Amino acid sequence: MAGMITADEARALQRDYVYAIDDGKLAEWPTYFTDPCLYKITTRENLRQGYPLSIMLCDNQAMLFDRVEATEKANIYEPHMYRHILSDAQVIKAEGEVISVRTSFICVRTMLDGSMSLFVSGEYLDEVVRDKGRCRFRSKTVVLDPSRIDTLIAIPL
Amino acid sequence: MAGMITADEARALQRDYVYAIDDGKLAEWPTYFTDPCLYKITTRENLRQGYPLSIMLCDNQAMLFDRVEATEKANIYEPHMYRHILSDAQVIKAEGEVISVRTSFICVRTMLDGSMSLFVSGEYLDEVVRDKGRCRFRSKTVVLDPSRIDTLIAIPL
Amino acid sequence: MAGMITADEARALQRDYVYAIDDGKLAEWPTYFTDPCLYKITTRENLRQGYPLSIMLCDNQAMLFDRVEATEKANIYEPHMYRHILSDAQVIKAEGEVISVRTSFICVRTMLDGSMSLFVSGEYLDEVVRDKGRCRFRSKTVVLDPSRIDTLIAIPL
Numbered sequence: 001m002a003g004m005i006t007a008d009e010a011r012a013l014q015r016d017y018v019y020a021i022d023d024g025k026l027a028e029w030p031t032y033f034t035d036p037c038l039y040k041i042t043t044r045e046n047l048r049q050g051y052p053l054s055i056m057l058c059d060n061q062a063m064l065f066d067r068v069e070a071t072e073k074a075n076i077y078e079p080h081m082y083r084h085i086l087s088d089a090q091v092i093k094a095e096g097e098v099i100s101v102r103t104s105f106i107c108v109r110t111m112l113d114g115s116m117s118l119f120v121s122g123e124y125l126d127e128v129v130r131d132k133g134r135c136r137f138r139s140k141t142v143v144l145d146p147s148r149i150d151t152l153i154a155i156p157l
Numbered sequence: 158m159a160g161m162i163t164a165d166e167a168r169a170l171q172r173d174y175v176y177a178i179d180d181g182k183l184a185e186w187p188t189y190f191t192d193p194c195l196y197k198i199t200t201r202e203n204l205r206q207g208y209p210l211s212i213m214l215c216d217n218q219a220m221l222f223d224r225v226e227a228t229e230k231a232n233i234y235e236p237h238m239y240r241h242i243l244s245d246a247q248v249i250k251a252e253g254e255v256i257s258v259r260t261s262f263i264c265v266r267t268m269l270d271g272s273m274s275l276f277v278s279g280e281y282l283d284e285v286v287r288d289k290g291r292c293r294f295r296s297k298t299v300v301l302d303p304s305r306i307d308t309l310i311a312i313p314l
Numbered sequence: 315m316a317g318m319i320t321a322d323e324a325r326a327l328q329r330d331y332v333y334a335i336d337d338g339k340l341a342e343w344p345t346y347f348t349d350p351c352l353y354k355i356t357t358r359e360n361l362r363q364g365y366p367l368s369i370m371l372c373d374n375q376a377m378l379f380d381r382v383e384a385t386e387k388a389n390i391y392e393p394h395m396y397r398h399i400l401s402d403a404q405v406i407k408a409e410g411e412v413i414s415v416r417t418s419f420i421c422v423r424t425m426l427d428g429s430m431s432l433f434v435s436g437e438y439l440d441e442v443v444r445d446k447g448r449c450r451f452r453s454k455t456v457v458l459d460p461s462r463i464d465t466l467i468a469i470p471l
Contacts (some may be wrong), residue, residue: 015245022261043393045426081201081302083278084245085263087399088329104336106399106422108263108278112202114305116275118430121397121422145395148428172402179418238358238459240435242420244354265420265435269359271462273432 005099005135010128011089013135014103018084021156026071029156030064034131038139039064041157043147044122055144071155081110082119082155089130092125099128108155120157121145162256162292167285168246170292171260175241178313183228185312191288195296196221198314200304201279206268212301228312239276239312247291249282255295256285264314277314278302319449325403325440327449328417332398335470340385343470344378345348348445351468352453353378355471358436369458385469395424396469397433397434405440412452413442421471434471 013032020028033039041056058064087104094100102125109119125141142157170189177185190196198213215221244261251257261283268278282298299314328347334342347353355370372378401418408414416439423433439455456471 011245018244019261020260021248044424065392083261083263083280083302085242085261085278086398087332088325090329090333102333104333104397104399106170106263106397106420108275108279108302110201110302112304114303115277116303118275118422121399121424121430123397145397145422145424146428146430147426168402174406175401176416176418227340240418240420240437240459242399242418243436258360261418265432267358267459269461271460273460275432275437291341 002053003097003130004094005093005096005097005128005130007089007099007101008151009135010091010099010101010126013128013137014089014101014126015086017085017137018105022082022084026068027157029068030061031062032137033064033140034129034136034138037061037137038141039137040140043144043146045147047143057137058140061066067156079112083108083110097129101126101128122137122157160287161251162254162285162287164248164251164256164258165248167258168250168260168283170294171246171258171281171283172243174294175243175262179239179241180257183225184311186225187218190218190221190296191286191293191295192200192218192298194218194221194294195298196294197297198299198301200301202304204300210244219239224313234270237312240265240267254286258283258285279314317411317444318408319411319442319444321403321405321408321413321415324405324413325417327369327442327451328403328415328438328440329400331451332400332419336396336398340382340470343382344375346451347375347378347454348412348443348452349375351375351378352455353451353458354454355458355460359461361457381470393426394418395441395467397422397424411443415440415442436471453463 019033021157036059039058040054042054084105084107089101089103092100092102104123105141106121107119110116122144126137127139128135174189176223191218196215197211199211200314241262241264244291246260249257249259261277261280261282264276279301284296285292286295331346350373353372354368356368398421400421403415403417406414408418416437418437420435421433424430436458440451441453442449443452
């Protein structure tokens with residue numbers, strides 16, 4: 001189980017991660033990360049300008065679980081449905097026992113009244129390691145294309 | 158040719174299936190299924206609530222061919238173009254000679270006047286088997302995210 | 315290095331190509347092609363009707379570099395962000411040292427004010443060869459679903 005992680009393994013982790021979110025299995029969401037970890041949401045413009053600020057930052061599992069709880073409370077009144085579509089992943093670096101991967105994605109949101117919209121586009125910048133018997137994200141940076149993000153707190157991304 | 162179907166083979170079948178639909182090769186569409194088969198369109202809300210109702214259900218190739226014929230007649234007056242985009246497939250179960258796979262997708266529609274829209278998002282829940290020399294869908298459940306589906310009869314999904 | 319190109323290699327080339335475009339690395343864009351090459355943008359309707367006209371045609375690297383320069387000038391005043399999402403690639407033909415592949419895609423555009431829209435959908439029809447130590451496009455035909463294309467000159471596709 002030790003040693004290098006393949007691009008296919010990293011891609012499978014990312015795939016399972018978004019299916020879990022789309023299924024609303026939010027309690028599973030933190031288990032995709034190591035503990036401690038780095039989970040960060042930022043914007044493309046922030047990244048381009050070199051601004052250090054994030055929209056959201058969690059650095060351990062307890063914080064991730066807090067976020068799930070907040071999300072579940074917030075979502076009681078608006079049961080949207082989300083659908084992530086992943087493009088092909090690109091390996092950025094594979095060094096020692098860490099693989100760094102980027103994956104473009106879009107997320108579509110459907111309201112209960114049936115209306116659909118493009119919720120957000122962006123990319124995942126991930127560091128994947130082997131941890132307690134499976135692959136997990138040691139760090140995940142979600143880079144959003146739009147800079148306005150007021151509603152984005154709705155779900156984990 | 159007998160025996161287990163790989164995830165790659167199931168994914169290739171799903172890929173060829175959507176390219177055939179997008180190309181308007183509707184006469185090919187039924188050949189992607191075994192006979193008898195199960196082809197079902199439902200909504201995420203139906204599935205979540207455990208409602209048994211489907212929007213559409215075909216259980217043999219003759220019914221699929223009937224549907225193609227209806228589609229071709231209906232489409233004479235509105236030659237839209239469709240484009241499916243598939244996310245990564247996830248194997249749900251691989252038992253004996255059946256593989257069960259899910260695949261998130263979106264479908265974009267372009268009208269002849271050039272206007273584009275997100276037509277539908279959802280996922281395919283498929284059972285793939287080997288049948289008469291190639292992989293085919295023994296069952297395909299198309300789970301649509303939106304619950305309103307009045308225009309969905311336009312094409313096979 | 316010589317010999318057949320695999321479907322995976324062709325897919326990786328297409329993936330790297332769209333990440334380079336989305337990153338705004340336009341100076342890299344021409345290096346994805348052989349010299350001479352064939353780069354063509356057309357519409358699905360054109361292709362269906364058999365019209366020979368293209369929206370754009372470049373047949374060597376110098377022309378591609380000219381296009382980059384024009385794009386960079388044009389974009390000074392409107393720094394949009396683009397995000398390509400690729401569906402699964404389908405091998406059309408693999409003969410000798412050329413592989414022909416098609417890939418459905420959508421491209422989402424985000425304006426600096428944060429508004430997002432589905433910019434274009436379509437497919438890539440590519441011929442990939444090995445050339446000077448790596449895979450490159452000997453020809454790339456970008457088939458756009460919409461027929462109206464006035465703003466499409468904004469970026470390479």
